[in-house]
Amino acid sequence: MASIDDDKKAAAVAAVAEVRDGMLVGLGTGSTAAFAIQALGERVAEGLQIRAVVTSEASGKLARELGIEILDFATIAQVDLTIDGADEIDSRCFAIKGAGGAMLREKIVAAASARMVVIADGSKRVDRIGAAKLPVEVLPFAIAYVMRVLTDLGAAPTVRDNYRTDQGNLVVDCHFATLEDPRATAATLAAIPGILGHGLFLDEVNAAYIATNGVVTRLERMGASD
Numbered sequence: 691m692a693s694i695d696d697d698k699k700a701a702a703v704a705a706v707a708e709v710r711d712g713m714l715v716g717l718g719t720g721s722t723a724a725f726a727i728q729a730l731g732e733r734v735a736e737g738l739q740i741r742a743v744v745t746s747e748a749s750g751k752l753a754r755e756l757g758i759e760i761l762d763f764a765t766i767a768q769v770d771l772t773i774d775g776a777d778e779i780d781s782r783c784f785a786i787k788g789a790g791g792a793m794l795r796e797k798i799v800a801a802a803s804a805r806m807v808v809i810a811d812g813s814k815r816v817d818r819i820g821a822a823k824l825p826v827e828v829l830p831f832a833i834a835y836v837m838r839v840l841t842d843l844g845a846a847p848t849v850r851d852n853y854r855t856d857q858g859n860l861v862v863d864c865h866f867a868t869l870e871d872p873r874a875t876a877a878t879l880a881a882i883p884g885i886l887g888h889g890l891f892l893d894e895v896n897a898a899y900i901a902t903n904g905v906v907t908r909l910e911r912m913g914a915s916d
Protein backbone atom coordinates (compact mmCIF):
# COMPACT_ATOMS: atom_id res chain seq x y z
CA MET A 691 0.00 0.00 0.00
CA ALA A 692 1.39 3.39 -1.04
CA SER A 693 1.94 6.04 1.64
CA ILE A 694 0.64 9.59 1.32
CA ASP A 695 4.16 10.69 0.38
CA ASP A 696 4.36 7.95 -2.27
CA ASP A 697 1.12 9.30 -3.73
CA LYS A 698 2.33 12.92 -3.63
CA LYS A 699 5.47 11.84 -5.44
CA ALA A 700 3.56 9.77 -8.02
CA ALA A 701 1.29 12.73 -8.84
CA ALA A 702 4.32 15.04 -9.03
CA VAL A 703 6.26 12.75 -11.36
CA ALA A 704 3.21 12.44 -13.66
CA ALA A 705 2.91 16.22 -13.92
CA VAL A 706 6.63 16.76 -14.43
CA ALA A 707 6.40 14.40 -17.43
CA GLU A 708 4.52 17.26 -19.18
CA VAL A 709 7.63 19.47 -19.02
CA ARG A 710 9.51 19.81 -22.31
CA ASP A 711 12.83 21.36 -23.35
CA GLY A 712 12.67 25.13 -23.61
CA MET A 713 9.73 25.62 -21.27
CA LEU A 714 9.46 28.28 -18.61
CA VAL A 715 7.98 26.39 -15.68
CA GLY A 716 6.12 27.79 -12.67
CA LEU A 717 7.00 25.99 -9.44
CA GLY A 718 4.37 25.81 -6.71
CA THR A 719 4.73 25.65 -2.96
CA GLY A 720 4.17 22.98 -0.32
CA SER A 721 5.06 19.37 0.33
CA THR A 722 3.59 18.03 -2.93
CA ALA A 723 5.13 20.79 -5.03
CA ALA A 724 8.48 19.95 -3.39
CA PHE A 725 8.23 16.44 -4.88
CA ALA A 726 7.68 18.05 -8.30
CA ILE A 727 10.70 20.32 -7.84
CA GLN A 728 12.74 17.27 -6.87
CA ALA A 729 11.56 15.34 -9.95
CA LEU A 730 12.25 18.32 -12.18
CA GLY A 731 15.72 18.69 -10.67
CA GLU A 732 16.43 15.07 -11.57
CA ARG A 733 15.35 15.68 -15.16
CA VAL A 734 17.49 18.84 -15.32
CA ALA A 735 20.46 16.82 -14.07
CA GLU A 736 19.80 14.43 -16.96
CA GLY A 737 19.95 17.29 -19.47
CA LEU A 738 16.45 18.83 -19.63
CA GLN A 739 16.77 22.50 -20.62
CA ILE A 740 14.24 24.62 -18.75
CA ARG A 741 14.03 27.75 -16.69
CA ALA A 742 11.62 28.37 -13.84
CA VAL A 743 9.87 30.93 -11.68
CA VAL A 744 8.86 30.20 -8.11
CA THR A 745 5.86 30.97 -5.89
CA SER A 746 7.77 31.14 -2.60
CA GLU A 747 11.19 31.67 -1.11
CA ALA A 748 11.17 28.04 0.11
CA SER A 749 10.53 26.64 -3.37
CA GLY A 750 13.19 28.94 -4.80
CA LYS A 751 15.77 27.69 -2.31
CA LEU A 752 14.99 24.04 -3.05
CA ALA A 753 15.00 24.55 -6.82
CA ARG A 754 18.34 26.39 -6.78
CA GLU A 755 19.89 23.65 -4.65
CA LEU A 756 18.81 21.18 -7.34
CA GLY A 757 20.42 23.21 -10.12
CA ILE A 758 17.22 24.63 -11.65
CA GLU A 759 17.70 28.10 -13.15
CA ILE A 760 15.29 30.52 -11.46
CA LEU A 761 14.21 33.79 -13.08
CA ASP A 762 12.85 36.85 -11.29
CA PHE A 763 9.08 36.65 -11.82
CA ALA A 764 8.91 40.46 -11.88
CA THR A 765 10.53 40.22 -15.33
CA ILE A 766 8.19 37.50 -16.65
CA ALA A 767 4.87 38.10 -18.41
CA GLN A 768 4.06 34.54 -19.44
CA VAL A 769 4.80 31.08 -18.08
CA ASP A 770 4.33 27.87 -20.09
CA LEU A 771 3.34 25.37 -17.40
CA THR A 772 2.85 25.69 -13.65
CA ILE A 773 2.76 22.69 -11.31
CA ASP A 774 1.37 23.25 -7.83
CA GLY A 775 -0.35 21.49 -4.95
CA ALA A 776 -3.80 22.12 -3.46
CA ASP A 777 -5.67 21.67 -0.22
CA GLU A 778 -8.87 20.60 -2.00
CA ILE A 779 -9.70 19.95 -5.65
CA ASP A 780 -13.04 18.96 -7.14
CA SER A 781 -14.27 17.63 -10.48
CA ARG A 782 -14.81 21.18 -11.79
CA CYS A 783 -11.06 21.76 -11.25
CA PHE A 784 -12.02 24.28 -8.56
CA ALA A 785 -9.35 24.30 -5.86
CA ILE A 786 -8.68 25.73 -2.43
CA LYS A 787 -5.02 26.58 -1.86
CA GLY A 788 -2.95 28.39 0.69
CA ALA A 789 -2.50 26.15 3.71
CA GLY A 790 1.18 27.02 3.26
CA GLY A 791 0.38 30.73 2.92
CA ALA A 792 1.67 31.10 -0.64
CA MET A 793 -1.69 31.58 -2.40
CA LEU A 794 -1.12 35.17 -3.53
CA ARG A 795 2.06 34.47 -5.48
CA GLU A 796 0.62 31.11 -6.56
CA LYS A 797 -2.47 32.81 -8.01
CA ILE A 798 -0.37 35.35 -9.89
CA VAL A 799 1.96 32.74 -11.37
CA ALA A 800 -1.02 30.51 -12.25
CA ALA A 801 -2.78 33.41 -13.97
CA ALA A 802 0.35 34.08 -16.03
CA SER A 803 0.56 30.43 -17.09
CA ALA A 804 -0.67 28.94 -20.36
CA ARG A 805 -1.39 25.77 -18.38
CA MET A 806 -1.60 25.01 -14.68
CA VAL A 807 -1.75 21.51 -13.26
CA VAL A 808 -2.51 20.63 -9.67
CA ILE A 809 -0.82 17.64 -8.07
CA ALA A 810 -2.27 15.94 -5.02
CA ASP A 811 -2.70 12.75 -3.07
CA GLY A 812 -6.22 11.35 -2.99
CA SER A 813 -7.11 12.95 0.34
CA LYS A 814 -7.38 16.31 -1.45
CA ARG A 815 -10.00 15.11 -3.94
CA VAL A 816 -13.49 16.19 -2.89
CA ASP A 817 -16.94 16.28 -4.47
CA ARG A 818 -17.27 20.01 -3.89
CA ILE A 819 -14.63 22.32 -2.41
CA GLY A 820 -15.52 24.02 0.87
CA ALA A 821 -14.51 21.91 3.85
CA ALA A 822 -10.90 23.14 3.91
CA LYS A 823 -10.02 26.42 5.55
CA LEU A 824 -10.01 29.22 3.01
CA PRO A 825 -6.98 31.47 3.62
CA VAL A 826 -6.85 35.15 2.74
CA GLU A 827 -3.75 37.35 2.72
CA VAL A 828 -4.30 40.61 4.57
CA LEU A 829 -2.31 43.84 4.71
CA PRO A 830 -1.39 44.20 8.42
CA PHE A 831 -2.60 47.84 8.36
CA ALA A 832 -6.12 46.57 7.58
CA ILE A 833 -6.36 43.57 9.90
CA ALA A 834 -8.90 44.89 12.44
CA TYR A 835 -11.23 46.17 9.72
CA VAL A 836 -10.90 43.00 7.62
CA MET A 837 -11.58 40.79 10.66
CA ARG A 838 -14.78 42.73 11.37
CA VAL A 839 -15.99 42.39 7.78
CA LEU A 840 -15.12 38.67 7.61
CA THR A 841 -16.89 38.05 10.92
CA ASP A 842 -19.98 39.87 9.64
CA LEU A 843 -19.86 37.62 6.54
CA GLY A 844 -19.94 34.51 8.76
CA ALA A 845 -16.43 33.48 7.71
CA ALA A 846 -15.33 32.45 11.25
CA PRO A 847 -11.95 34.14 10.63
CA THR A 848 -8.83 33.38 12.65
CA VAL A 849 -5.49 35.12 12.20
CA ARG A 850 -2.73 32.57 11.60
CA ASP A 851 -0.46 32.60 14.69
CA ASN A 852 3.10 33.91 14.39
CA TYR A 853 2.95 33.85 10.61
CA ARG A 854 3.86 36.30 7.87
CA THR A 855 3.80 35.64 4.14
CA ASP A 856 6.87 36.08 1.96
CA GLN A 857 5.53 39.63 1.36
CA GLY A 858 5.31 40.32 5.12
CA ASN A 859 1.51 40.16 5.29
CA LEU A 860 -0.88 38.31 7.60
CA VAL A 861 -2.95 35.25 6.75
CA VAL A 862 -6.50 34.88 8.01
CA ASP A 863 -8.05 31.42 7.75
CA CYS A 864 -11.77 31.48 7.03
CA HIS A 865 -14.41 28.84 7.12
CA PHE A 866 -17.77 29.49 5.54
CA ALA A 867 -20.67 27.30 6.63
CA THR A 868 -21.30 26.58 2.95
CA LEU A 869 -19.46 27.38 -0.22
CA GLU A 870 -22.44 26.82 -2.50
CA ASP A 871 -21.48 29.68 -4.78
CA PRO A 872 -17.66 29.86 -4.82
CA ARG A 873 -17.67 32.58 -7.48
CA ALA A 874 -19.81 34.84 -5.32
CA THR A 875 -17.53 34.20 -2.33
CA ALA A 876 -14.42 34.90 -4.44
CA ALA A 877 -15.93 38.16 -5.69
CA THR A 878 -16.92 39.21 -2.16
CA LEU A 879 -13.44 38.55 -0.79
CA ALA A 880 -11.73 40.27 -3.71
CA ALA A 881 -13.82 43.39 -3.12
CA ILE A 882 -12.77 43.89 0.53
CA PRO A 883 -10.08 46.59 0.82
CA GLY A 884 -7.08 45.17 2.69
CA ILE A 885 -7.50 41.63 1.38
CA LEU A 886 -4.69 41.13 -1.10
CA GLY A 887 -5.56 37.62 -2.25
CA HIS A 888 -7.44 34.46 -1.33
CA GLY A 889 -7.10 30.74 -1.81
CA LEU A 890 -10.06 30.11 -4.14
CA PHE A 891 -8.71 29.00 -7.54
CA LEU A 892 -11.74 28.82 -9.82
CA ASP A 893 -10.36 29.63 -13.28
CA GLU A 894 -6.66 28.84 -13.04
CA VAL A 895 -6.48 25.03 -12.90
CA ASN A 896 -6.46 23.26 -16.29
CA ALA A 897 -5.87 19.76 -15.02
CA ALA A 898 -4.97 17.73 -11.96
CA TYR A 899 -2.94 14.60 -11.30
CA ILE A 900 -4.31 12.83 -8.25
CA ALA A 901 -2.68 9.70 -6.86
CA THR A 902 -4.48 7.21 -4.65
CA ASN A 903 -2.74 4.06 -3.47
CA GLY A 904 -0.14 4.48 -6.19
CA VAL A 905 -2.64 4.95 -9.04
CA VAL A 906 -2.53 8.35 -10.76
CA THR A 907 -5.74 9.74 -12.23
CA ARG A 908 -5.79 12.77 -14.49
CA LEU A 909 -8.63 15.24 -14.25
CA GLU A 910 -8.92 17.70 -17.15
CA ARG A 911 -11.04 20.86 -17.04
CA MET A 912 -13.90 20.42 -19.47
CA GLY A 913 -14.54 24.08 -20.28
CA ALA A 914 -16.27 26.84 -18.38
CA SER A 915 -17.40 25.79 -14.90
CA ASP A 916 -19.68 27.49 -12.44
Ligand SMILES: O=C[C@H](O)[C@H](O)[C@H](O)COP(=O)(O)O
Pocket residue numbers: 718719720721722723774775776777787788789790791792793796
Ligand atom coordinates in the same frame (compact mmCIF):
# COMPACT_ATOMS: atom_id res chain seq x y z
O1 LIG B 1 0.25 27.83 0.24
C1 LIG B 1 0.41 26.66 -0.02
C2 LIG B 1 -0.05 26.01 -1.23
O2 LIG B 1 -1.26 26.46 -1.74
C3 LIG B 1 0.09 24.51 -1.26
O3 LIG B 1 0.25 24.18 -2.60
C4 LIG B 1 -1.09 23.76 -0.68
O4 LIG B 1 -1.33 24.20 0.64
C5 LIG B 1 -0.84 22.25 -0.68
O5 LIG B 1 0.25 21.96 0.12
P1 LIG B 1 0.70 20.46 0.40
O6 LIG B 1 1.12 19.89 -0.90
O7 LIG B 1 1.83 20.60 1.37
O8 LIG B 1 -0.48 19.76 1.01
